Amino acid sequence: MPELPEVETIKRGLEKHLVGHKILEVKILDLKIFSGKKENLINGQVLAIKRVGKGLIIEFTNEYSLAIHVKMTGQLIYQGPKAMPLSPKVGGVLPNKHTRVIFILDRSAKLFYNDVRRFGWLKVILKNDVMSLPFFKGMGPEPFKDLTVEYLEKIFSKINTPIKTLLMDQAKIGGIGNIYANEALWQVKINPKRMANELTRSEVKRLYKAIHDVMEESIRHGASSSENYVDALGQEGRYQEHFEVYGRTGEQCNRCGNKIERIVIGGRGTFVCMRCQV
């Protein structure tokens, strides 16, 4: 699922390829996922790309921004004039049947938004209003930015919910989703069912480091394409090859050899080694 490392990788790709382009035309193929006036983007030049949690913001030289959330199955793919082979997850050719928006750019380039499940959204909005969107407004501190051990100790101590559920709560911590919550907890041998307020100081400290470690490693490997994630050029990441627990039900734990189990916490699939995660 696109979480911080996946969205960060898309962001870096767009910074490299999309910045400087001008939008000539916007073709909206699915009204459900697009809001705001597309006219406000026409002839706008892309100035900067920002990421807030799992959300993206494309800023233009005029007073507008395009806020984007790809949710689970959204893909944002840039195609320059020289076509480059795309991952099979994109279907090889664009547009495909899941293409929801096509941005026609100057210099014979295009930007496609594909989304199988149609949960994602794109909003044209005044720059000054972006952070007042409910999604951005409620975002908690983020790894690699303003998240600190002291903050984690503070919120953990007063929240009575399983640690894994809390890690994925965007209002408390921005950017962590199911993959990295599972992976970080395995790294520090903490059972995802443990209540957040029962963690020791040392566990919180190690968890803080593990969150950064797994995400940094993921970004280094081009993020995770366990589902249909691809980067801004339609290429797959490789971090799924390094998963220790996520999606590995029935396989052996690389640390103790026990079988990885799938349990449900907060209505979400959770992967855990019941022997070494206590």
Added chain:
DNA sequence: ACCTAAACCTGGGCGC
């Protein structure tokens, strides 16, 4: 206020 669970979607995998 705090916590849980359903709803939103579609395609893929499974059992029959």
Added chain:
DNA sequence: TGCGCCCAGGTTTAGG
């Protein structure tokens, strides 16, 4: 072959 069912899950919304 095909039908029905379950599952994936980030965020919002509704309910306890």
